[in-house]
Amino acid sequence: MAVFDFPEGHRVLVVGGAGDIGAAISRAFLEMGCSVIATGVDEAALAASSLAPQPRLALRTLDVTDDAQVAAFTGGLDGLGTLVNCAGILARFKEFEIETFQRVLDVNLTGTFRLCNACLPLLAKTEGSIVNVASMNAFVALPFIPAYCASKGGVVMLTKSLALAWAEKRVRVNAIAPGYVETAINAAGRQDSAHYERIRARIPLGQWAQPGDIAGSAVYLASPAAHYVTGTVLAVDGGFLAG
Ligand SMILES: NC(=O)C1=CN([C@@H]2O[C@H](COP(=O)(O)OP(=O)(O)OC[C@H]3O[C@@H](n4cnc5c(N)ncnc54)[C@H](O)[C@@H]3O)[C@@H](O)[C@H]2O)C=CC1
Numbered sequence: 001m002a003v004f005d006f007p008e009g010h011r012v013l014v015v016g017g018a019g020d021i022g023a024a025i026s027r028a029f030l031e032m033g034c035s036v037i038a039t040g041v042d043e044a045a046l047a048a049s050s051l052a053p054q055p056r057l058a059l060r061t062l063d064v065t066d067d068a069q070v071a072a073f074t075g076g077l078d079g080l081g082t083l084v085n086c087a088g089i090l091a092r093f094k095e096f097e098i099e100t101f102q103r104v105l106d107v108n109l110t111g112t113f114r115l116c117n118a119c120l121p122l123l124a125k126t127e128g129s130i131v132n133v134a135s136m137n138a139f140v141a142l143p144f145i146p147a148y149c150a151s152k153g154g155v156v157m158l159t160k161s162l163a164l165a166w167a168e169k170r171v172r173v174n175a176i177a178p179g180y181v182e183t184a185i186n187a188a189g190r191q192d193s194a195h196y197e198r199i200r201a202r203i204p205l206g207q208w209a210q211p212g213d214i215a216g217s218a219v220y221l222a223s224p225a226a227h228y229v230t231g232t233v234l235a236v237d238g239g240f241l242a243g
């Protein structure tokens with residue numbers, strides 16, 4: 001077996017797998033021979049997904065802010081090897097108010113915590129792992145997305161804390177920090193061509209990422225090749241955080 005090969009029948013839950021980065025991550029796990037359950041917040045999110053029906057892929061709805069839904073969903077799972085937390089929303093400053101702040105935190109940070117907790121018993125049985133999708137905005141802020149930056153900073157420290165807590169159960173917990181990726185989450189912001197170009201010019205590798213550029217990092221952290229890696233945050237950002 002090669003160092004990156006997953007065990008036969010390895011099962012992956014990609015929460016937010018219907019979205020752009022989540023779909024790319026789901027496809028990468030499918031290419032590795034894994035079974036994937038990809039979720040979107042509702043039927044509309046599933047209908048808009050770029051994921052085509054295929055063997056070993058199941059598409060399901062799941063709202064990460066709904067405790068009862070999360071409990072029912074994870075209660076029906078068995079044999080989970082990897083959890084990827086990729087659900088997320090972004091709110092720009094002009095929409096900012098306390099309800100918006102709490103909503104962003106509830107999806108991005110508390111939702112991640114909910115899924116980690118709900119899946120822990122399943123992952124402990126398989127000595128599996130978690131990959132949380134944080135952001136370079138956990139480390140470098142933008143002035144008009146305070147809730148988003150706060151939530152992603154929280155995801156980084158949540159990842160490290162759970163890695164310490166769950167190491168004794170042999171459950172690894174890591175995160176990736178994507179840089180600027182062209183997806184639905186920032187489609188409105190990218191319409192501002194000056195903003196788009198200002199960011200592009202600051203990326204050492206010279207271009208915004210595509211969702212597929214992010215996927216391999218999640219697969220690596222979940223794979224046997226990373227069996228001694230826990231509590232780490234892997235930047236996948238074209239060098240953005242290096243400068
Ligand atoms: N696009 C970018 O530049 C970056 C994105 N990220 C993160 O990557 C992740 C995926 O985002 P993208 O693919 O860019 O956007 P996207 O909008 O295509 O995907 C977001 C996904 O989250 C799901 N979602 C939203 N609210 C939810 C809820 N309440 N419950 C369950 N699922 C919910 C949506 O259904 C969708 O599947 C997010 O966590 C985002 O913060 C991180 C760094 C950069």
Ligand SMILES: O=C(O)C(=O)C[C@H](O)C(=O)CO
Nearest residue numbers: 135137180181185186189190
């Ligand atoms: O809203 C924008 O415009 C942004 O630039 C936000 C970031 O690109 C982003 O998507 C962080 O995930």
